[in-house]
Amino acid sequence: MERSDKKITIKDIAQLAGVSxxxxxxxxxxxGEVSEKTKQKVRKITEMLNFQPDVLASxxxxxxxxxxxxxxxxxxxEGTFWKYPMLGIDKALLEIEHYGVxxxxxxxSVSDKNTFIEQAEKAMxxxxxxxxxxxxxxxxxxxxxxxxxxxxxxxxxFNSSIDNQDHICYVGQDAFQSGLLAGKLMDYGSSENGxxxxxxxxxxxxxxQYILARKQGFLHYFENxxxxxxxLISLEIDGLDVGAIYHELRKAFSENPTIKGIFVTNSRVFQxxxxxxxEKKTKVNLIGYDLxxxxxxxxxxxxxxxxxxxxxxxxxxxxxxxxxxxxxxxKEVPKEILIPIDIVTKENLKYYEEY
Amino acid sequence: MERSDKKITIKDIAQLAGVSxxxxxxxxxxxGEVSEKTKQKVRKITEMLNFQPDVLASxxxxxxxxxxxxxxxxxxxEGTFWKYPMLGIDKALLEIEHYGVxxxxxxxSVSDKNTFIEQAEKAMxxxxxxxxxxxxxxxxxxxxxxxxxxxxxxxxxFNSSIDNQDHICYVGQDAFQSGLLAGKLMDYGSSENGxxxxxxxxxxxxxxQYILARKQGFLHYFENxxxxxxxLISLEIDGLDVGAIYHELRKAFSENPTIKGIFVTNSRVFQxxxxxxxEKKTKVNLIGYDLxxxxxxxxxxxxxxxxxxxxxxxxxxxxxxxxxxxxxxxKEVPKEILIPIDIVTKENLKYYEEY
DNA sequence: AATTTTTCCGTGTGCGTACACGAAATGAAA
DNA sequence: TTTCATTTCGTGTACGCACACGGAAAAATT
Numbered sequence: 001m002e003r004s005d006k007k008i009t010i011k012d013i014a015q016l017a018g019v020s021x022x023x024x025x026x027x028x029x030x031x032g033e034v035s036e037k038t039k040q041k042v043r044k045i046t047e048m049l050n051f052q053p054d055v056l057a058s059x060x061x062x063x064x065x066x067x068x069x070x071x072x073x074x075x076x077x078e079g080t081f082w083k084y085p086m087l088g089i090d091k092a093l094l095e096i097e098h099y100g101v102x103x104x105x106x107x108x109s110v111s112d113k114n115t116f117i118e119q120a121e122k123a124m125x126x127x128x129x130x131x132x133x134x135x136x137x138x139x140x141x142x143x144x145x146x147x148x149x150x151x152x153x154x155x156x157x158f159n160s161s162i163d164n165q166d167h168i169c170y171v172g173q174d175a176f177q178s179g180l181l182a183g184k185l186m187d188y189g190s191s192e193n194g195x196x197x198x199x200x201x202x203x204x205x206x207x208x209q210y211i212l213a214r215k216q217g218f219l220h221y222f223e224n225x226x227x228x229x230x231x232l233i234s235l236e237i238d239g240l241d242v243g244a245i246y247h248e249l250r251k252a253f254s255e256n257p258t259i260k261g262i263f264v265t266n267s268r269v270f271q272x273x274x275x276x277x278x279e280k281k282t283k284v285n286l287i288g289y290d291l292x293x294x295x296x297x298x299x300x301x302x303x304x305x306x307x308x309x310x311x312x313x314x315x316x317x318x319x320x321x322x323x324x325x326x327x328x329x330x331k332e333v334p335k336e337i338l339i340p341i342d343i344v345t346k347e348n349l350k351y352y353e354e355y
Numbered sequence: 356m357e358r359s360d361k362k363i364t365i366k367d368i369a370q371l372a373g374v375s376x377x378x379x380x381x382x383x384x385x386x387g388e389v390s391e392k393t394k395q396k397v398r399k400i401t402e403m404l405n406f407q408p409d410v411l412a413s414x415x416x417x418x419x420x421x422x423x424x425x426x427x428x429x430x431x432x433e434g435t436f437w438k439y440p441m442l443g444i445d446k447a448l449l450e451i452e453h454y455g456v457x458x459x460x461x462x463x464s465v466s467d468k469n470t471f472i473e474q475a476e477k478a479m480x481x482x483x484x485x486x487x488x489x490x491x492x493x494x495x496x497x498x499x500x501x502x503x504x505x506x507x508x509x510x511x512x513f514n515s516s517i518d519n520q521d522h523i524c525y526v527g528q529d530a531f532q533s534g535l536l537a538g539k540l541m542d543y544g545s546s547e548n549g550x551x552x553x554x555x556x557x558x559x560x561x562x563x564q565y566i567l568a569r570k571q572g573f574l575h576y577f578e579n580x581x582x583x584x585x586x587l588i589s590l591e592i593d594g595l596d597v598g599a600i601y602h603e604l605r606k607a608f609s610e611n612p613t614i615k616g617i618f619v620t621n622s623r624v625f626q627x628x629x630x631x632x633x634e635k636k637t638k639v640n641l642i643g644y645d646l647x648x649x650x651x652x653x654x655x656x657x658x659x660x661x662x663x664x665x666x667x668x669x670x671x672x673x674x675x676x677x678x679x680x681x682x683x684x685x686k687e688v689p690k691e692i693l694i695p696i697d698i699v700t701k702e703n704l705k706y707y708e709e710y
Numbered sequence: 711a712a713t714t715t716t717t718c719c720g721t722g723t724g725c726g727t728a729c730a731c732g733a734a735a736t737g738a739a740a
Numbered sequence: 741t742t743t744c745a746t747t748t749c750g751t752g753t754a755c756g757c758a759c760a761c762g763g764a765a766a767a768a769t770t
Contacts, residue, residue, distance in 0.1 A: 023720075098409060345536070348697075
């Protein structure tokens, strides 16, 4: 039944090196006060035996806490997009609280740069040991990242990236690639000749860096390959008013009688689905984003062909986990964690419903 | 920055109850030797303060190990199907080894019931604290599950289920549903009128309970909905000989000139892909299973339209995790963990490549 | 040579829990 | 009351590690 090779402890190391456990500990954490000679000796033995300190005992013995600062948009009001990442963050934090991880959330508004600056400054004032940041405002976020790099505070970037390399890990999804994927799905499901509508239902409050990338990915797919001879038509609709949306869509259909499919670049695809249902245009393929409570029923009723899922909860979870691995477990973390781009349709929906 | 409400320890409880930590410990683990009166007193206080023993300190202090028995098919020889679940199991075991988890693997052959019985008996003889079992032989597995239930040994079922309820958790994927999904994808991508070929490349050694379920799911999709008027044709090919496979496929194509797509019920889809490439039939949609090293290049070259991914590594990981949560962390575990059925295509392949 | 300073290292305690051991309390029987 | 068995409970040690404290040895200063 056994399996564990009786684990080696610092006591074993100490004995083999002919020193005390205190000395071994000093070497391991290089906190000095050890002669070069014994340091080398201890180092050699720890490496030979591939000694790994017991994380449980470490966490228990070390009274000092690790402090995470979480700099993210608030989930209130401005769409529910940031709600799920936050849930993932909370889930991960709950799992690791025993390891002495403390945290504080600094929430800003995506529509107000000043709140970002203000919260970022607050976070830095508190001198955290690590930072998880959604860099909604590039320039300001870059400055924060640089400051952290100076102070040796590891930074995990969340959900959109900035140019410089002052972070240890980026967690996010590739919006361009997801657009490309949507293109593939649209192409695969279309018959020859006809129009494909690309609908961007914009809200001024929304982070449209994504939306743009998705659209570009979609377009790029057809630039490379358009064997079915499809015409792509862009339609941008500002505002949330249902009447206006329906009006625009109706106009598009009357101008283009052979629309084969519609790609909606965000989670508001359900509004288009309802339009299609109302107008009895059931043959039109519809592809959009996110497993929201509005979108799911549309998928089940076949009003939407595919939803592309960003696994928003997973993103938050992975971000916290990366920082935990770095700071507490001292493990290597990948420079980039890309969340899978899931294709969800009626037939596999139920396996993705856990959030 | 703080967050943790200074955690309460058994020492606190002891003080409040006017007893010693030893007594508190006895109450918590109900190992008797405590008068009813003080037991109630301590219980009340622990509940009032919602005391949760520190898992780290528990694991550290407890010398007694938790023993997992893992009863699975061997990965050698009979196809590589069981290799990945085993990797997932190993990954999970590695993460939790600090918690004093010991384990032993009892490997049997899926083609020899006696090896299952033999290994199962061995496992039970060793009196494990928990069992992870792939119930390849239903009747025998049911008996084992019943025996474990008697002995209060929690059982996690792996990858195929049995009827009775003597297990705490089932981890697996729904093969029928994945066939249904394949049907949807095939339907979505096909033009009207023509044939769809269902190819089962059977090997006698393989567990074909799955393969059957996948096929049935696929057929079921079209029983409900066949607006494109597609004719489904089954083709079963025994043996691994490439020549024979090509011969059968060629015959099918000559008999059915308008084949629109091919569904291969297992991971050997790459063989069909190579056939199609050789015969220059690039317009045929091809859907199959599993991200194997042979299949991936075919996906990248667009020879395969979609692969359905069972996340075999994830299954093993989740099974171990469930048992760990139950036995060590004493957390609730869901009765059923269904692994998502991922749709993988050229455009999102890279996010699934981690195994 | 006596002293101070610096470098280096061992010992001891604590983190929160588990559990063995033995002491005290209780109760029953003499 | 004494005696002994039983129940009930407190104390001490260990788990593996981190870190403070202080002391010995070596180096530097007088």
